[in-house]
Amino acid sequence: MLEINPARLWQSLMDLAQIGATEKGGVRRLTLTDTDRRGRDQFVAWCKEAGMTVEVDGIGNIFGRRAGTEADALPVAMGSHLDSQPSGGKFDGAYGVMAGLEVVRTLNDAGIRTRAPIEVAAWTNEEGSRFVPTLMGSGVFAGVHPLTEVLNQKDVEGISVRDALNQIGYAGKALPHKLGAYFEAHIEQGPVLEQTKTTIGVVQGALGQRWFDVAITGQDSHAGPTPMETRKDALLAASRLVIEVNRIATAFPDYARGTVGFMQVEPNSRNVVPGEVRMTVDFRNAKDATLSAMVEELERNVVSIEKETRTEITLQEVVYFPPSEFAPDLVDSVREGSKKFGYSHRDIVSGAAHDAVYMARIAPTAMVFVPCEGGISHNEIENARPEDIAAGCNVLLHAVLGRAGSA
Ligand code: GLV
Ligand code: MN
Numbered sequence: 200m201l202e203i204n205p206a207r208l209w210q211s212l213m214d215l216a217q218i219g220a221t222e223k224g225g226v227r228r229l230t231l232t233d234t235d236r237r238g239r240d241q242f243v244a245w246c247k248e249a250g251m252t253v254e255v256d257g258i259g260n261i262f263g264r265r266a267g268t269e270a271d272a273l274p275v276a277m278g279s280h281l282d283s284q285p286s287g288g289k290f291d292g293a294y295g296v297m298a299g300l301e302v303v304r305t306l307n308d309a310g311i312r313t314r315a316p317i318e319v320a321a322w323t324n325e326e327g328s329r330f331v332p333t334l335m336g337s338g339v340f341a342g343v344h345p346l347t348e349v350l351n352q353k354d355v356e357g358i359s360v361r362d363a364l365n366q367i368g369y370a371g372k373a374l375p376h377k378l379g380a381y382f383e384a385h386i387e388q389g390p391v392l393e394q395t396k397t398t399i400g401v402v403q404g405a406l407g408q409r410w411f412d413v414a415i416t417g418q419d420s421h422a423g424p425t426p427m428e429t430r431k432d433a434l435l436a437a438s439r440l441v442i443e444v445n446r447i448a449t450a451f452p453d454y455a456r457g458t459v460g461f462m463q464v465e466p467n468s469r470n471v472v473p474g475e476v477r478m479t480v481d482f483r484n485a486k487d488a489t490l491s492a493m494v495e496e497l498e499r500n501v502v503s504i505e506k507e508t509r510t511e512i513t514l515q516e517v518v519y520f521p522p523s524e525f526a527p528d529l530v531d532s533v534r535e536g537s538k539k540f541g542y543s544h545r546d547i548v549s550g551a552a553h554d555a556v557y558m559a560r561i562a563p564t565a566m567v568f569v570p571c572e573g574g575i576s577h578n579e580i581e582n583a584r585p586e587d588i589a590a591g592c593n594v595l596l597h598a599v600l601g602r603a604g605s606a
């Protein structure tokens with residue numbers, strides 16, 4: 200049975216992880232930075248070495264393409280992202296891209312031609328950490344976000360996506376194209392597979408998400424003379440909000456999740472009652488109706504927190520996508536691939552967003568999960584076992600080959 204080269208896949212992941220490597224063994228490769236550029240350049244070089252042609256589109260998505268025998272057959276694509284969180288790991292995103300490359304290298308070694316072309320995509324700004332929205336590149340490709348709109352998005356320093364893309368030389372000209380299917384391999388980023396000693400997660404779909412930018416306005420005032428009962432303490436309001444987000448996500452059903460991961464306090468001086476806070480809210484759920492109910496509950500609480508703290512709170516929605524379901528026949532092919540190799544497997548729902556969420560809107564899509572150590576991700580200590588990394592890629596190889604058809 201055709202198998203990938205585990206050592207080569209692992210080595211590529213480790214080589215890529217040198218670009219933006221952090222002291223604690225993780226990766227800091229923020230989207231559209233010079234470090235991201237170096238990661239992209241490496242990927243492009245590897246694609247060319249593997250005989251692929253390379254195209255870049257207007258939002259900087261990179262597509263390596265291996266020709267098929269039927270020129271007009273729609274390509275079967277694999278991929279994920281090369282950008283990382285500020286303190287990210289070696290596998291989140293990089294695995295899906297390197298696994299795609301390893302599939303192509305394996306087909307090359309075996310001299311296998313496919314009927315449909317095969318593509319390996321590296322999507323721009325999956326993480327949504329430096330620029331919102333998250334899933335930016337795949338969102339533009341799938342027609343979810345207009346290109347001009349996202350090019351104008353700015354990071355906290357006021358640098359636009361357009362300028363950052365031009366700066367690293369990845370503002371390409373390729374237009375979006377049709378895909379016959381899309382597969383994405385990824386570490387689970389949660390504890391289920393490891394805890395159940397399962398090698399392959401057969402991903403059914405992903406949680407829906409609603410993200411908000413929150414601005415809280417109170418009034419700066421002196422920490423000594425200002426009586427407690429007249430303060431307009433924006434940080435007190437923010438703290439109440441953090442507790443509410445956590446309470447709502449704990450109380451609601453259907454895989455509810457709620458996170459405040461970003462906060463800026465002004466003027467951030469120890470003897471000034473803080474007058475301004477900017478923070479974020481990230482809500483997730485497996486059911487769209489429950490996701491909406493979580494938001495309504497938050498909005499109700501905002502009104503009472505404003506009153507209690509004498510502050511003004513605005514919520515601006517910056518990301519919304521409903522829960523997604525992947526294509527049953529492709530999901531089956533992931534399950535069948537696991538069976539073929541005798542890997543333990545189980546159905547799983549993704550708590551994380553993936554570019555596959557938007558690909559599912561334009562092409563039949565499926566994902567392959569493998570376990571990660573302690574279920575920890577978005578952390579420099581993120582880790583995965585080489586044998587699991589290889590297993591996921593073997594499943595990917597057979598699922599892709601099944602869809603692309605050997606010539
Ligand atoms: C992407 O990493 C997410 O937030 O799910
Ligand atoms: Mn990811």
Ligand code: MN
Nearest residue numbers: 284291326577
């Ligand atoms: Mn991530």
